[in-house]
Each structure stands twice: as structure tokens, then as C-alpha cells.
Amino acid sequence: MPRRKPTTLPPSKKAAPVPKAPQPPAKSKRQRKLVFGLALVGFLVGVAWGAWEVLGPNALRDARTALDQRDFHAADEILTKYLSKNPDSPQGLLLAARAARRAGEFARAKEHLAAYLRKNPANEAYELESNLLAVQSGNLTNADRLFESFVGRPDAPETPFVMEAYLEGKLRVLAPNHTATIDTERDDPAVVTRLHKAADTWLAQRPGRADQVQGLTWKGRIYAYARDQAQSVTALREALALDPDHFDARLYLALGISQVQPQECVRHLEILREKKPDDRRLRYLVATGQRTLGNFAESRKLLDQMLADDPNSLSALVELGLLNLDESKLADAEPMLRKALKLAPNIPETNSAMSRCEALLGHPAEAAQYRKRFEEITAERNRPRTPPAPKS
Numbered sequence: 001m002p003r004r005k006p007t008t009l010p011p012s013k014k015a016a017p018v019p020k021a022p023q024p025p026a027k028s029k030r031q032r033k034l035v036f037g038l039a040l041v042g043f044l045v046g047v048a049w050g051a052w053e054v055l056g057p058n059a060l061r062d063a064r065t066a067l068d069q070r071d072f073h074a075a076d077e078i079l080t081k082y083l084s085k086n087p088d089s090p091q092g093l094l095l096a097a098r099a100a101r102r103a104g105e106f107a108r109a110k111e112h113l114a115a116y117l118r119k120n121p122a123n124e125a126y127e128l129e130s131n132l133l134a135v136q137s138g139n140l141t142n143a144d145r146l147f148e149s150f151v152g153r154p155d156a157p158e159t160p161f162v163m164e165a166y167l168e169g170k171l172r173v174l175a176p177n178h179t180a181t182i183d184t185e186r187d188d189p190a191v192v193t194r195l196h197k198a199a200d201t202w203l204a205q206r207p208g209r210a211d212q213v214q215g216l217t218w219k220g221r222i223y224a225y226a227r228d229q230a231q232s233v234t235a236l237r238e239a240l241a242l243d244p245d246h247f248d249a250r251l252y253l254a255l256g257i258s259q260v261q262p263q264e265c266v267r268h269l270e271i272l273r274e275k276k277p278d279d280r281r282l283r284y285l286v287a288t289g290q291r292t293l294g295n296f297a298e299s300r301k302l303l304d305q306m307l308a309d310d311p312n313s314l315s316a317l318v319e320l321g322l323l324n325l326d327e328s329k330l331a332d333a334e335p336m337l338r339k340a341l342k343l344a345p346n347i348p349e350t351n352s353a354m355s356r357c358e359a360l361l362g363h364p365a366e367a368a369q370y371r372k373r374f375e376e377i378t379a380e381r382n383r384p385r386t387p388p389a390p391k392s
Contacts, residue, residue, distance in 0.1 A: 072103035178255040
């Protein structure tokens with residue numbers, strides 16, 4: 001049998017080699033690294049710029065922060081410096097007008113608004129700030145309209161500032177001093193409701209400590225105007241507990257308790273005098289408080305200082321005349337009170353003091369004459385004030 005040739009398998013085909021992707025030249029790699037590096041640098045610069053915008057110097061932002069803390073002096077300094085470099089900035093001028101108005105510097109607020117109007121149209125922001133300036137400075141023509149326009153929108157950003165201007169302007173006219181109170185037979189009681197609503201809206205929208213203290217101080221003044229002395233004292237004590245350095249809260253508290261707690265009243269006034277030793281009003285109030293307490297020597301010392309500074313100081317002449325009456329020094333009291341009456345014949349204080357002096361001197365007819373004049377002037381003062389007519 002013939003031998004079979006071994007079958008041989010055909011040689012296996014080798015897989016064709018996969019062509020390699022062409023390698024980029026070294027220069028292309030360097031370019032990609034450069035692009036990536038530049039992108040990273042750009043990202044870091046963007047982050048740094050964002051942080052600078054938030055954390056770096058920004059005059060308008062810093063001024064708003066100062067205003068939120070009711071630090072009007074700091075806000076004014078920041079804005080004055082900013083406007084020296086950017087005198088035509090619309091935002092800067094309007095913010096400066098607002099800062100000046102809120103600080104009670106109405107003439108400066110007017111100047112800033114006039115500067116704004118020379119370069120910009122009278123837009124909505126300008127009109128609102130102009131109206132707020134008028135209301136806060138005592139022109140109440142549009143006060144109730146503004147109040148009604150915003151009180152129903154408590155979350156609107158401008159609402160708290162409308163309430164602030166409304167409260168300041170209304171209290172400036174209705175309660176210019178701590179003795180002014182509502183006449184329940186003549187005045188509209190709704191005004192007290194609106195004042196409380198304005199203060200409550202402010203307190204709800206402005207949670208910062210400084211704003212809370214201010215809102216409570218307004219509440220104290222509103223209660224005093226509404227003849228609710230107990231609630232007034234409570235609100236003012238609450239304000240003072242939050243901020244013992246708040247000048248108005250301590251002052252209105254002292255005045256509110258002067259008749260029932262004269263010793264505490266004088267303590268509060270002395271604290272205020274330590275901060276403002278040259279304040280003539282505080283010196284006078286302490287002198288009257290000391291006279292009420294029977295501390296005649298302390299009272300006389302303060303009043304003598306006032307007369308040494310100003311021989312025609314009306315308040316010092318009247319108070320020193322009353323002090324002389326308290327000490328039965330009629331011969332010393334009469335010439336002082338006559339001088340005061342000559343300087344100011346049409347104010348209630350001089351006529352009331354002269355009436356008492358004449359009665360002690362044994363002149364009942366003259367005493368009655370001055371008493372009648374005192375009552376006439378007081379009645380005239382208590383008549384409702386007519387708001388100024390709107391400008392044509």
C-alpha cells in the first residue's frame with residue numbers, strides 16, 4: 001500500500017499590523033499644555049475677580065452697609081469720597097441724597113438731588129426720593145398717599161424706607177416735643193393706627209439690631225403721642241435694653257418718666273450729658289430735674305453756667321426765675337422773669353412763670369392777665385397745622 005503523504009496545513013496568515021496613529025509633533029503637545037494653562041489661569045482670575053467684587057473695596061456697597069447699620073456719618077464719608085472721583089454717578093448721587101435725608105440733613109439731600117437732575121432724567125427712583133425728602137422734612141401733602149401705596153407691599157425693597165420717612169415726618173409735625181399729645185376730640189384717631197402700622201411694618205422688614213431699636217423708639221413716641229404712657233415707657237425700655245447707647249431712646253425715656261420717676265430721669269440725663277457735655281439742652285433738662293428733686297444748688301450751678309455763656313438764654317432765665325420763686329427769692333425772680341417776658345412775650349412758658357410770680361407778689365389781677373395769655377397761646381399752639389400747599 002502506498003504511503004500517504006502527510007497532509008500539511010496551509011501556512012497560517014499572520015494578522016496585518018494595525019497602523020499606528022500618527023504621533024503629534026512635540027510642538028502640538030506644548031500648545032495644548034499652553035492652552036490648558038491659560039484656561040486655568042483665566043478660571044483663577046475669574047474666581048479672584050469675583051472674590052474681589054464681593055470682598056474688595058466697593059464704595060456704594062460699603063455705604064449701603066453703613067446705612068443698614070444706621071451709621072449715617074460713615075455712609076456720608078464713604079459717599080463724599082466716592083463722589084469726589086465720580087461726581088456724575090447717578091447711583092452715587094441718589095444714594096448720597098438718601099443718606100443725607102435719613103441723617104436729617106435735608107439741605108444736603110436737596111443738593112444731591114439737584115446734582116442728579118442736572119445730568120439725568122427725573123425717573124421713578126428720583127421721584128420717590130424727592131417725595132420721601134418732602135415727607136420726612138415735614139411736608140405731609142403726599143404722606144398718606146405714599147403710605148397707602150406701600151403699606152400693602154411689605155416685601156417691596158423700598159417699603160421700609162417709605163415707612164421711615166412717614167414716621168419721621170408725621171412725628172416731626174404731630175409730636176415736635178415730648179409734651180405734644182393727640183386731642184381725642186379734635187384729631188383723627190386713625191393717624192395713630194397708621195403710625196403703629198408703619199412702625200410694625202418697619203420692625204417686620206428690618207431685623208437688624210439698629211433698626212429694631214429705632215422701630216421701638218418710634219413705638220415709644222407713638223404711644224406717648226396717643227397718651228399711653230405705660231406702653232411708651234415699656235417700648236423705650238425695650239429699645240434701651242437692646243442698645244444702651246441709643247441717644248433718643250434714653251432721652252425719650254427720661255422725658256417720659258420725669259414726672260413720676262424724677263430721680264431715674266435725672267440719672268438718664270446725666271448719662272447723656274457724659275456723652276455730650278456741651279449740649280445746652282441736656283444741661284437745661286438736668287437743671288430742671290435737679291430743681292424738681294429739690295437739689296437747688298446743683299440746679300443753680302448749671303443755670304448760672306448757661307447764663308454765663310448766653311445772658312439772654314430764655315430757658316435759663318425762666319428756669320432760674322422759677323428756682324428763685326421756689327426759694328422765696330421774689331426780688332431776684334421778678335427781674336429775670338420780666339427780662340424773659342420781654343425777650344419772648346408770646347410763648348407759654350414766660351407767661352406762666354410771670355403769672356406765678358405776680359401771684360406770689362400779691363398782684364392777683366396781673367397774675368390772671370398772664371394766666372389768660374398763657375392759655376390763649378397754648379390753645380393756639382394746639383390747633384391742627386395745615387400741611388404746606390403742593391408746589392405748582
